[in-house]
Amino acid sequence: MINVYVNDETAPLKTVILGTAKGIGDTPDLDDAYDPKSKEHIAAGTYPKEADMVAEMEAFAKVLEKHNVKVYRPEIIENYNQIFSRDIGFVIEDKFIKPRILKDRKEEIKGIQYILDKINPAQIVSVPEDVRVEGGDVMPWNDHIFVGYSEKEDFEKYIVARTNKAGLDFLTNEFHNKKVKGFQLNKSDEVAKDNALHLDCCFQPIGNNQAIIYKDGFKFEEDYNYLKDYFGEENLIHITRDEMYEMNSNVFSISPKVIVLEKNFTRLAKILEEKGFTVELVPYAEISKMEGLLRCSTLPLEREK
Numbered sequence: 001m002i003n004v005y006v007n008d009e010t011a012p013l014k015t016v017i018l019g020t021a022k023g024i025g026d027t028p029d030l031d032d033a034y035d036p037k038s039k040e041h042i043a044a045g046t047y048p049k050e051a052d053m054v055a056e057m058e059a060f061a062k063v064l065e066k067h068n069v070k071v072y073r074p075e076i077i078e079n080y081n082q083i084f085s086r087d088i089g090f091v092i093e094d095k096f097i098k099p100r101i102l103k104d105r106k107e108e109i110k111g112i113q114y115i116l117d118k119i120n121p122a123q124i125v126s127v128p129e130d131v132r133v134e135g136g137d138v139m140p141w142n143d144h145i146f147v148g149y150s151e152k153e154d155f156e157k158y159i160v161a162r163t164n165k166a167g168l169d170f171l172t173n174e175f176h177n178k179k180v181k182g183f184q185l186n187k188s189d190e191v192a193k194d195n196a197l198h199l200d201c202c203f204q205p206i207g208n209n210q211a212i213i214y215k216d217g218f219k220f221e222e223d224y225n226y227l228k229d230y231f232g233e234e235n236l237i238h239i240t241r242d243e244m245y246e247m248n249s250n251v252f253s254i255s256p257k258v259i260v261l262e263k264n265f266t267r268l269a270k271i272l273e274e275k276g277f278t279v280e281l282v283p284y285a286e287i288s289k290m291e292g293l294l295r296c297s298t299l300p301l302e303r304e305k
């Protein structure tokens with residue numbers, strides 16, 4: 001059996017699913033892309049190659065294993081993108097939530113079914129039919145669950161809007177003991193620098209009481225202010241529009257002290273080291289071309305209580 005428990009973003013990690021680039025196949029057609037950064041790279045002829053992405057993910061897996069994390073990988077589905085495991089399921093407290101996600105990605109769950117079969121079925125919750133929610137939008141943080149979502153108008157307008165109001169309501173009803181706080185995000189299907197695809201593309205708590213944040217990822221200033229008041233201005237690390245585009249908020253915490261960064265995030269690495277974090281660097285620039293990074297490609301199953 002696999003134990004599941006996650007109550008925050010940073011407690012020492014015991015078990016994780018890390019996606020896979022194996023079998024991803026050739027560059028997709030422009031019409032089949034579902035985020036603006038992938039579209040940009042398909043159009044420019046710079047879409048990443050399978051072998052390069054596999055190498056990047058192996059480097060990440062090695063770092064996780066070095067820190068004694070048990071790493072599960074999905075079973076390979078040929079010609080399918082299975083890199084971003086984060087979005088296809090998530091754990092809050094001792095529940096594994098099976099969400100409804102973008103239809104272009106609905107096969108991905110089959111790759112991790114063999115892992116789900118090892119979890120106590122009483123701890124697996126499937127969401128109701130009208131709910132749409134992806135794990136990149138969901139962050140348990142102690143007494144809170146932070147959720148990126150879109151109200152009806154944006155949800156119906158954008159392919160990059162992945163969590164709806166019903167998703168937010170579902171989490172509110174399911175976790176009565178938590179304050180479930182929704183944030184609407186700025187979306188664009190065409191301009192990656194104007195698009196916060198998921199909450200973890202513009203915000204992420206780190207350490208015990210700090211967070212990385214891109215203010216303009218939030219549709220409403222009051223939502224940004226909520227987080228500023230919650231964490232305290234001095235505990236926020238602000239990133240620029242270009243750093244958001246390079247996915248600087250999508251780092252990954254192995255513990256409150258140890259954090260994995262893309263190797264080109266030099267400004268962020270320096271800030272974190274000065275704050276006393278141990279920074280692990282991995283090459284992930286090719287994967288970044290698909291508008292996802294380190295947090296996006298992990299699905300933590302168990303963190304320490």
Ligand SMILES: NC(=O)NCCC[C@H](N)C(=O)O
Pocket residue numbers: 034035038084086087135136137197198200201290291292293295296
């Ligand atoms: N949590 C995340 O932000 N996941 C990244 C998913 C990227 C993928 N290209 C998508 O559009 O679904």
